Amino acid sequence: MKEVVIKSIHEIAVGSFLLYFKRDFEFIPGQVIGINIGDKEPERLYSIASGNADEDIIILFTEKDEGYLTPRLAKCKAGDRIEITPAFGNFICREDEAFFIASGTGIAPFHSMIKSGQAEGKILIHGSRTISHFYFQDELTSLMKDSFIRCCSSETGPGIYPGRLTKYLTEQNMLPADRKYYLCGSAEMVVDTRDILISKGIPYENIVAEIYF
Numbered sequence: 410m411k412e413v414v415i416k417s418i419h420e421i422a423v424g425s426f427l428l429y430f431k432r433d434f435e436f437i438p439g440q441v442i443g444i445n446i447g448d449k450e451p452e453r454l455y456s457i458a459s460g461n462a463d464e465d466i467i468i469l470f471t472e473k474d475e476g477y478l479t480p481r482l483a484k485c486k487a488g489d490r491i492e493i494t495p496a497f498g499n500f501i502c503r504e505d506e507a508f509f510i511a512s513g514t515g516i517a518p519f520h521s522m523i524k525s526g527q528a529e530g531k532i533l534i535h536g537s538r539t540i541s542h543f544y545f546q547d548e549l550t551s552l553m554k555d556s557f558i559r560c561c562s563s564e565t566g567p568g569i570y571p572g573r574l575t576k577y578l579t580e581q582n583m584l585p586a587d588r589k590y591y592l593c594g595s596a597e598m599v600v601d602t603r604d605i606l607i608s609k610g611i612p613y614e615n616i617v618a619e620i621y622f
Contacts, residue, residue, distance in 0.1 A: 417487050441498045502522055509534070516549075
């Protein structure tokens with residue numbers, strides 16, 4: 410573990426935050442770091458949301474009332490110190506063409522991949538309960554154009570698919586079986602989405618998942 414100094418922290422939607430600190434290490438898009446606040450509790454893992462050439466590391470998190478770390482992180486301010494581990498993990502896309510499927514803060518590793526130059530040949534599907542929780546949506550819309558699909562279960566708006574991402578996938582009849590499908594989100598989303606993809610002929614080995622708790 411090493412100490413880093415928070416540059417800034419912003420609440421970007423109700424209960425959702427972006428935390429920034431200076432990048433002084435290399436990482437592969439899709440990797441995670443452990444974060445702690447100087448005590449003996451085990452570190453919690455967060456995907457890096459920034460591009461691998463960005464000046465800062467960005468961490469996206471939501472405050473959990475019952476959580477140990479996120480309520481404390483949400484109260485941090487510029488100049489405060491946190492502890493981090495080196496970057497690690499194998500949720501890494503090496504294919505030219507793939508599907509990225511995320512719910513909630515599971516968008517973080519895909520934002521990192523896309524910011525790092527991996528937008529071409531990818532389809533990004535993001536599910537959220539509210540439009541305000543489509544994190545990075547302006548930037549992703551600009552980078553991904555029609556390859557960015559937002560599925561919202563409780564609100565409607567221009568360019569928004571009205572329903573859960575699992576409903577959207579269920580309605581798709583031409584999902585290519587030779588592509589990799591990367592899933593990141595809650596355990597429920599990952600299990601349900603994996604079942605849908607397999608039912609549509611996607612081989613199990615072509616589905617790569619990372620669960621957010």
